[in-house]
Amino acid sequence: MQHGRYRFIVGFLVAPLALYAVFVIWPFIQAIYYSFTDWTGLSPDFKMVGFGNYTRMLKDDIFWKSLQHSVILVLVLPLVTLSLALFFAFMLNVGGRRRKNAAVSGVRGSGFYKIAYFFPQVLSIVIVALLFQFAYNPRSGMLNSALKGIGLGSVQPDWLGDPSLALICVMVVLVWSTVGFFVVLFSAGMASIPKDFYEAALLDGASRVTTFFKITVPLLWDTIQSGWVYMGILALGVEAFTAVQVMTVGPGGPDYSTSILPLYVYQTAFRDGQAGYATTIGVGLLIVTMAFAAVVMRLGRRERLEF
Amino acid sequence: MGSTSAHKNEGLGRRDVIKRSAALGLITVPTMSFLSACASGDSGSDETVKKGKTSAKNPLGVNETAALDVVIFDGGFGEQYAIDAEKKYTAAFPKAKVKHTATQKIQSQLQPRFNGGTPPDLIDNSGAEQMDMGVLVGKKQLLDLTPLMDAPSIDDPSKKVRDTLRPGVLEMGQFEGDPVWIMYYAYTVYGVWYSQTGLEKLDAEYPENWDDMLALCAKAKKQGIAGWTYAGKYPYYLPFSLYPFIAKIGGREVLDKIDNLEPNAWKDPAVKAAFEAYYELYKKGYILQGTPGLTHIQSQTEWTKGKALFIPNGSWVENEAAPTTPKDFKMMVAAPSGLDSSDKMPFGTIWASGGEPFVVPAKAKNPQGGMEQLRIMLSEESSKNFTQQVKSLSAFNGGTDGLTLSTAMQAGVDALKKAGDNVVNPRLQDWYVKLQKEQIGTAGLGEMMAGRLTPTEAIKKIQGFADAAAKDQSIKHYKHQ
Numbered sequence: 161m162q163h164g165r166y167r168f169i170v171g172f173l174v175a176p177l178a179l180y181a182v183f184v185i186w187p188f189i190q191a192i193y194y195s196f197t198d199w200t201g202l203s204p205d206f207k208m209v210g211f212g213n214y215t216r217m218l219k220d221d222i223f224w225k226s227l228q229h230s231v232i233l234v235l236v237l238p239l240v241t242l243s244l245a246l247f248f249a250f251m252l253n254v255g256g257r258r259r260k261n262a263a264v265s266g267v268r269g270s271g272f273y274k275i276a277y278f279f280p281q282v283l284s285i286v287i288v289a290l291l292f293q294f295a296y297n298p299r300s301g302m303l304n305s306a307l308k309g310i311g312l313g314s315v316q317p318d319w320l321g322d323p324s325l326a327l328i329c330v331m332v333v334l335v336w337s338t339v340g341f342f343v344v345l346f347s348a349g350m351a352s353i354p355k356d357f358y359e360a361a362l363l364d365g366a367s368r369v370t371t372f373f374k375i376t377v378p379l380l381w382d383t384i385q386s387g388w389v390y391m392g393i394l395a396l397g398v399e400a401f402t403a404v405q406v407m408t409v410g411p412g413g414p415d416y417s418t419s420i421l422p423l424y425v426y427q428t429a430f431r432d433g434q435a436g437y438a439t440t441i442g443v444g445l446l447i448v449t450m451a452f453a454a455v456v457m458r459l460g461r462r463e464r465l466e467f
Numbered sequence: 468m469g470s471t472s473a474h475k476n477e478g479l480g481r482r483d484v485i486k487r488s489a490a491l492g493l494i495t496v497p498t499m500s501f502l503s504a505c506a507s508g509d510s511g512s513d514e515t516v517k518k519g520k521t522s523a524k525n526p527l528g529v530n531e532t533a534a535l536d537v538v539i540f541d542g543g544f545g546e547q548y549a550i551d552a553e554k555k556y557t558a559a560f561p562k563a564k565v566k567h568t569a570t571q572k573i574q575s576q577l578q579p580r581f582n583g584g585t586p587p588d589l590i591d592n593s594g595a596e597q598m599d600m601g602v603l604v605g606k607k608q609l610l611d612l613t614p615l616m617d618a619p620s621i622d623d624p625s626k627k628v629r630d631t632l633r634p635g636v637l638e639m640g641q642f643e644g645d646p647v648w649i650m651y652y653a654y655t656v657y658g659v660w661y662s663q664t665g666l667e668k669l670d671a672e673y674p675e676n677w678d679d680m681l682a683l684c685a686k687a688k689k690q691g692i693a694g695w696t697y698a699g700k701y702p703y704y705l706p707f708s709l710y711p712f713i714a715k716i717g718g719r720e721v722l723d724k725i726d727n728l729e730p731n732a733w734k735d736p737a738v739k740a741a742f743e744a745y746y747e748l749y750k751k752g753y754i755l756q757g758t759p760g761l762t763h764i765q766s767q768t769e770w771t772k773g774k775a776l777f778i779p780n781g782s783w784v785e786n787e788a789a790p791t792t793p794k795d796f797k798m799m800v801a802a803p804s805g806l807d808s809s810d811k812m813p814f815g816t817i818w819a820s821g822g823e824p825f826v827v828p829a830k831a832k833n834p835q836g837g838m839e840q841l842r843i844m845l846s847e848e849s850s851k852n853f854t855q856q857v858k859s860l861s862a863f864n865g866g867t868d869g870l871t872l873s874t875a876m877q878a879g880v881d882a883l884k885k886a887g888d889n890v891v892n893p894r895l896q897d898w899y900v901k902l903q904k905e906q907i908g909t910a911g912l913g914e915m916m917a918g919r920l921t922p923t924e925a926i927k928k929i930q931g932f933a934d935a936a937a938k939d940q941s942i943k944h945y946k947h948q
Contacts (some may be wrong), residue, residue, distance in 0.1 A: 163568070167725045172677055198941070200599075200602045200606055201578055202578060202581050202582070202598060202599070202606060202607075202608060203582070203583070203602075203604050203606035203607075203608050204581075204582050204584065204605075205585075205606070218940075293762075296760065296761075297757075297760065297765055298756070298757025298758075298760035298761065299755075299756070299757045299760075299761065299765065299774075300767055300852060304757070316756060316757060318699070318757060318759045318760035318917070319756075319760050320700065320758070320760050321699050321700060321758075321759035321760030321761070321917065322759070322917075322920070323914075328894065408700070412905070412908060414700075414759065414911075414913055414914065414917070415909065415913070415914050415919075416909075416910065427901075427905075430574050430575065430578075430596065431900060431901065432599065432704070432901050432942075433598070433599035433601075433602035433603075434941060437941065
């Protein structure tokens with residue numbers, strides 16, 4: 161019986177699995193193979209170097225620094241972005257005062273806010289990063305001009321030029337550009353929660369905070385978990401890479417303060433001509449990503465609520 | 468609204484399948500997007516074209532019917548100068564077809580072609596995605612350009628091409644021994660850039676020693692003008708004036724030792740004196756506020772707006788800053804001010820060297836065509852065309868007669884004349900890109916000029932990077948001959 165079911169599922173999945181094997185798993189095995197070579201990326205000949213690249217990686221300060229930054233990103237970004245998005249979505253959908261005879265409604269002007277939040281999503285991350293690079297300009301940028309405007313002319317940080325601020329500056333931009341997507345995602349999730357739950361809670365005299373934590377969050381848990389995974393991909397992968405590459409050109413910020421693993425892979429492969437070593441760092445990134453996935457899957461496990 | 472949740476039995480629910488595949492996807496998406504881009508291709512099996520007959524008009528023996536494949540870096544200099552020169556090639560060989568590609572992504576476009584053994588015939592290997600020349604030479608991917616150097620020049624068949632080049636250009640194309648791997652087509656003057664008008668407004672002359680420099684900066688500061696600015700996010704622009712300054716103080720051997728990665732090369736007293744002089748600019752507040760957060764374009768714009776007097780840069784700045792440069796700016800370049808009268812080299816010591824490296828791949832199908840195209844570009848006519856279009860000197864010595872030069876170009880020509888033999892050419896930036904840009908530049912000099920490291924700390928840090936690079940077996944090491 162069980163076997164039959166596997167065969168049934170796999171039967172439908174043969175074609176996609178084959179594609180997956182050829183285009184995802186095979187390059188993946190290839191990459192691990194290259195991580196044991198001294199391939200330059202500029203010539204087809206190379207030789208095996210055993211674990212040479214790996215011992216080098218473990219002694220490489222910049223690798224550890226990049227790893228540390230990547231881990232910070234993957235911990236902080238989903239937490240901040242999803243918390244903000246949950247809060248905004250709650251306010252837009254159920255956080256409003258009672259009016260128009262509807263028991264549950266969003267704050268005034270929520271339709272407009274939804275569009276405003278989602279707007280950054282239609283801009284490419286490259287454009288967003290470029291725009292913020294202007295805002296962070298210490299001479300004529302929006303931020304320092306605003307500080308001057310309110311009489312704080314003596315406080316003029318260098319923003320992206322300051323190692324203690326640069327990574328935070330990048331994270332703010334990433335949050336700004338992604339939070340709208342999750343607001344929409346969570347709004348859709350909230351729309352599917354039966355209104356009577358909220359009405360019942362209101363009748364019982366529950367406050368907005370209680371409704372949020374006792375009803376909204378538990379019923380949205382699946383959506384939140386998917387969001388967490390998705391945000392992890394952005395933080396470890398291409399979105400964070402683009403923001404760092406465009407904004408903190410230098411590269412990797414002052415004194416490596418914004419260097420992250422994908423950027424380090426890219427520089428090693430395409431600037432230093434050490435594609436073999438770059439794939440080794442890529443394998444390091446893979447391990448971080450696997451650890452992240454394992455943690456999310458384990459911590460996220462929760463009893464399902466039926467409704 | 469019901470739930471289709473997984474059952475608590477041991478079966479494989481639909482949600483589990485989705486979840487697990489999501490997890491797999493999560494693992495693979497970020498890593499693989501990078502790694503799969505690196506996969507190497509097969510070795511090409513294409514044969515090179517047959518060599519043509521050599522003649523007075525065709526000294527390199529170009530096959531007249533073979534196609535020519537040229538890839539140009541489309542950066543500060545654009546591509547028009549190359550297109551013009553290619554027209555001359557088709558005029559000389561009407562049966563040959565020229566394929567012209569212009570891109571800013573040299574490495575990502577050409578890496579697969581090198582790996583596959585089908586590179587183009589001529590490449591302008593420049594820009595942010597420049598391929599590492601040391602690796603290309605080490606892996607025997609480049610063609611020795613000696614036949615081109617020994618070929619007669621287009622303008623005067625009694626002269627060899629090598630005799631028509633500016634000093635130092637040919638040597639820069641060599642790594643070890645005689646082969647010439649790279650033909651640097653542009654000729655860049657590095658140094659301290661300023662506005663003559665700006666100095667006149669302060670009733671000042673360009674300062675020849677550091678006391679005068681500090682006095683001028685103090686005078687400017689009283690009027691609310693900063694002395695210096697630089698590309699804070701790319702602090703590897705600082706060496707353009709700092710390295711010749713070091714050479715002037717301690718002699719050119721100091722720079723050679725640094726290039727050769729000799730132990731304690733950075734601990735030379737000349738380096739310390741130069742670092743302390745620059746650090747004083749920071750300490751006395753002569754650096755434009757906010758400079759560490761500016762890109763090269765932003766800092767150049769502040770400079771052309773007159774917010775700062777001096778900026779370390781190269782001769783491409785005239786073209787690059789043109790949109791923001793006021794008409795009465797009178798852009799000039801000068802050799803770095805010296806420290807004092809005990810300096811080993813005279814005032815005028817400057818850094819000038821080749822730019823825009825052109826290479827012919829070893830596995831090119833039409834290598835003679837690639838070299839012939841370079842020979843055409845090194846004619847007086849093409850060189851003048853280049854100079855007029857992009858406001859830069861070319862590797863061709865002379866070729867500015869009869870052209871009206873801008874103040875900046877004239878200042879560059881004058882500076883070269885004044886320097887005479889005192890032209891230095893530090894090689895860190897073409898031999899050890901990472902060391903120069905990221906480690907010495909960003910992590911060392913950038914931090915010092917932002918006031919986060921003292922000169923002593925900066926020297927210690929940079930010496931550490933240099934020692935690590937000297938020990939690193941994965942990079943090829945070079946020595947001044």
